Amino acid sequence: MAYEELTSAPPDMSKSQRAYHWIKERIAGQDFTPGYRLVLRSIAKELDMSVVPVREAIRQLEAEGLVTFERNVGAQVSMVDDTRYRASMQALSILESAATALAARRLTAADLRHAREVNARMIESLSDFDPSAFTRLNQEFHAALYQKCTNARVLELVESEWARLAHLRESTFSFVPGRARQSVQEHEHIVRLIESGAPLGEIEEAARRHRSATLDAYLIHEHPDETPGLSAL
Amino acid sequence: MAYEELTSAPPDMSKSQRAYHWIKERIAGQDFTPGYRLVLRSIAKELDMSVVPVREAIRQLEAEGLVTFERNVGAQVSMVDDTRYRASMQALSILESAATALAARRLTAADLRHAREVNARMIESLSDFDPSAFTRLNQEFHAALYQKCTNARVLELVESEWARLAHLRESTFSFVPGRARQSVQEHEHIVRLIESGAPLGEIEEAARRHRSATLDAYLIHEHPDETPGLSAL
DNA sequence: GTCGTCGCGATGATATACGATATGAAATAT
DNA sequence: ATATTTCATATCGTATATCATCGCGACGAC
Numbered sequence: 001m002a003y004e005e006l007t008s009a010p011p012d013m014s015k016s017q018r019a020y021h022w023i024k025e026r027i028a029g030q031d032f033t034p035g036y037r038l039v040l041r042s043i044a045k046e047l048d049m050s051v052v053p054v055r056e057a058i059r060q061l062e063a064e065g066l067v068t069f070e071r072n073v074g075a076q077v078s079m080v081d082d083t084r085y086r087a088s089m090q091a092l093s094i095l096e097s098a099a100t101a102l103a104a105r106r107l108t109a110a111d112l113r114h115a116r117e118v119n120a121r122m123i124e125s126l127s128d129f130d131p132s133a134f135t136r137l138n139q140e141f142h143a144a145l146y147q148k149c150t151n152a153r154v155l156e157l158v159e160s161e162w163a164r165l166a167h168l169r170e171s172t173f174s175f176v177p178g179r180a181r182q183s184v185q186e187h188e189h190i191v192r193l194i195e196s197g198a199p200l201g202e203i204e205e206a207a208r209r210h211r212s213a214t215l216d217a218y219l220i221h222e223h224p225d226e227t228p229g230l231s232a233l
Numbered sequence: 234m235a236y237e238e239l240t241s242a243p244p245d246m247s248k249s250q251r252a253y254h255w256i257k258e259r260i261a262g263q264d265f266t267p268g269y270r271l272v273l274r275s276i277a278k279e280l281d282m283s284v285v286p287v288r289e290a291i292r293q294l295e296a297e298g299l300v301t302f303e304r305n306v307g308a309q310v311s312m313v314d315d316t317r318y319r320a321s322m323q324a325l326s327i328l329e330s331a332a333t334a335l336a337a338r339r340l341t342a343a344d345l346r347h348a349r350e351v352n353a354r355m356i357e358s359l360s361d362f363d364p365s366a367f368t369r370l371n372q373e374f375h376a377a378l379y380q381k382c383t384n385a386r387v388l389e390l391v392e393s394e395w396a397r398l399a400h401l402r403e404s405t406f407s408f409v410p411g412r413a414r415q416s417v418q419e420h421e422h423i424v425r426l427i428e429s430g431a432p433l434g435e436i437e438e439a440a441r442r443h444r445s446a447t448l449d450a451y452l453i454h455e456h457p458d459e460t461p462g463l464s465a466l
Numbered sequence: 467g468t469c470g471t472c473g474c475g476a477t478g479a480t481a482t483a484c485g486a487t488a489t490g491a492a493a494t495a496t
Numbered sequence: 497a498t499a500t501t502t503c504a505t506a507t508c509g510t511a512t513a514t515c516a517t518c519g520c521g522a523c524g525a526c
Contacts, residue, residue: 050511059289063296072517087386098327153320200466233433283481305487305508
């Protein structure tokens, strides 16, 4: 295991919280991939603490859905079968579009400029064949739009859902030819709607359609046999 | 503390899970009201176990937002200030309306009949001046509509948000004169929409408007000074 | 050769013990 | 009289130790 103290230290952090963040980062960073077994004693040893704080950390992660715990067997990074992936995506779609609408009226000209700039860099990342950058920028773009959501709880839910999908962020766009470019156009469309002061309902609908289209593209590409339109709504 | 073994026992349940459910029920049942301090030792003693499982349980509840933990101080049932209450209500509104739409096509004639029956009992509870029954039936009605939601994740989120609001279930309807009756009518309207195979978008919108109206009624009644329409969307 | 059983090692689950920290009340100084 | 310090107590945080359970492989019976 290469890096160690990257998480460095808010020195006043309980061990259980340190464990929590450490594991979470490892999952997000794909060091621990779905199915990876989290062994209490090993992690405790690695972090130089006892097993109790580690247990707590893992329980928290379980409550967030990143980790699955089976009694007397142990914990592992959540497997994401296709059904769950779709479900989570749709939940994210519902929540994020609402958050975007709730944030729309608060976005300043500067915010919109920033969003457009990110979107422009997404186009560059396409020419550079850099899917990883594309994914990162995509998240940044969306965050820019929903960040100022007036409803703190909805914001929390959106971010928690994002975290849950983190391990497979990479996979979506790169697989579906043409979808990325279309996505960038839809982004511009949403920005225009916000800019023009369109009704919130319209903004929400556009944001949701955008996510649904992504999911549909994925589904059609991965499961051409199934009836499409699963992401209806 | 009066009752004890109501939770009775799936006898094969880990102590930490037992603690988890026990505390959760107490919160839902208003034995532990917001602000109540959860003392590890006391709970452990009460449940005849050590503090470790109790800690774990409380951490889980914290992750769900029912409990707040402060380091070296302890845990207490989450305070719900007004801002949070509204935020959670709105989140519920967004999620539940989506869940209802996602369930609509799966509801059978029997399901709809059941929903109507519950709604009828709500009217009775009004003549009986039984707000507690009204509240319970209200939840039952809504559950009947969203229960068959095709998206398991969205269903989870809805129920988690419900739990989070559980401690103040009682308070909403009884306070706002006339709202209850109007609510029952809106219920009937939603059932009709589902029955007639209306577009999902329309069903979702109706369900959301229904919840928003409830929240608005509450806000106007409790905070007549503020600008209404906060629940916009 | 296959199936079942027994036992051992790995790992989780829980208990107990001790140290750390916060909170509030009493004591003291100004 | 008030502010500040001290100290006692309640409570949490973590480590260590023990018990329970699971999974797997060896062995033996059929």
